[in-house]
Amino acid sequence: xxxxxxxxxxxxxxxxxxxxxxxxxxxxxxxxxxxxxxxxxxxxxxxxxxxxxxxxxxxxxxxxxxxxxxxxxxxxxxxxxxxxxxxxxxxxxxxxxxxxxxxxxxxxxxxxxx
Amino acid sequence: xxxxxxxxxxxxxxxxxxxxxxxxxxxxxxxxxxxxxxxxxxxxxxxxxxxxxxxxxxxxxxxxxxxxxxxxxxxxxxxxxxxxxxxxxxxxxxxxxxxxxxxxxxxxxxxxxxxx
Numbered sequence: 001x002x003x004x005x006x007x008x009x010x011x012x013x014x015x016x017x018x019x020x021x022x023x024x025x026x027x028x029x030x031x032x033x034x035x036x037x038x039x040x041x042x043x044x045x046x047x048x049x050x051x052x053x054x055x056x057x058x059x060x061x062x063x064x065x066x067x068x069x070x071x072x073x074x075x076x077x078x079x080x081x082x083x084x085x086x087x088x089x090x091x092x093x094x095x096x097x098x099x100x101x102x103x104x105x106x107x108x109x110x111x112x113x114x
Numbered sequence: 115x116x117x118x119x120x121x122x123x124x125x126x127x128x129x130x131x132x133x134x135x136x137x138x139x140x141x142x143x144x145x146x147x148x149x150x151x152x153x154x155x156x157x158x159x160x161x162x163x164x165x166x167x168x169x170x171x172x173x174x175x176x177x178x179x180x181x182x183x184x185x186x187x188x189x190x191x192x193x194x195x196x197x198x199x200x201x202x203x204x205x206x207x208x209x210x211x212x213x214x215x216x217x218x219x220x221x222x223x224x225x226x227x228x229x230x
Contacts, residue, residue: 004157034216043118044204044220059217090157094216103216105150105157 002027006091006106013113019064019078021109023091026072031093033074034103035066038088050074086113116141116207120221128229133177133192135224137205140186145207147188148218149179152202161203164188175199200228 006023013019025031035047046059048066056066063082067075074091091106121136139145149161162173169181175198179190188205202225206218 006157009155032216036220038220038223041123041222043120043222044206044218046217046219049217092158092216101216103160103218105159107155107157 002093002104004091004093004104004106006109008109009107010110011112013081013111015083015113016080019076019081019085019111021076021089021091021111023074023076023106024072025074025093028072028093028095030071031095033068034092034094035074035076036090036092036105038090039084040087044090048076081113083113086111116145116209116219118205118207118219118221120203120205120224122224123222124225124227126227126229127195129197130194133190133195133199133226135190135203135205135226137179137188137190137221138186139188139205139207141207141209143209144183145209147179147181148206148208149173149177149188149190150204150206150220152204152223154201158204161190195226195228197228197230200226202226 003026033050036044037047038044050056050068064078089109094101094103117140119138147164150158151161152158161177162171164171164181172178177192179188202223204223205221208218
């Protein structure tokens, strides 16, 4: 069966520090991968998605970047965190297309930038 | 552009009472519609989705939602709330014309509390 691992579950970082959140998927190949963020009082917002190794699409301009060094690994990074980067970050993966596409979420990382 | 509005960031019901979580969407074309649930310290789980066909969709845990095109709504209901239903619920839409069905637009979420 497929599983998605996302870590850490919580993270407290000072402003200006770097960030690296990792997400890995097991039990499937060539998944579509996504990073979502939920800021306080707001809905989930798609940040990045990837359809293959090295292929990253950014949905919104921001202080973050994403990379996909391996088929089932998706990394969210920042060189210098801002206060506004605080939020709940969710990795997700999907398989299938159209009506048959299913999206599966990780358990999320609560990031607090102080 | 598509958007989703969930009316009420927090809903509280008594155990056994009707659960009604409201969701309205804006889309130039009929979208795919979803409800996700997030239990504490867990990832989002799909409750149900509407893609085509019957407008009343049944999901897991006794939840159902009805797609009403004329009202651009996709409200989530459950006849009788259970304590275990306490969670945060997200309504979402995706563009059926998109090749990336995982590109969802989410509402702000509604936290459901169930009182004994």
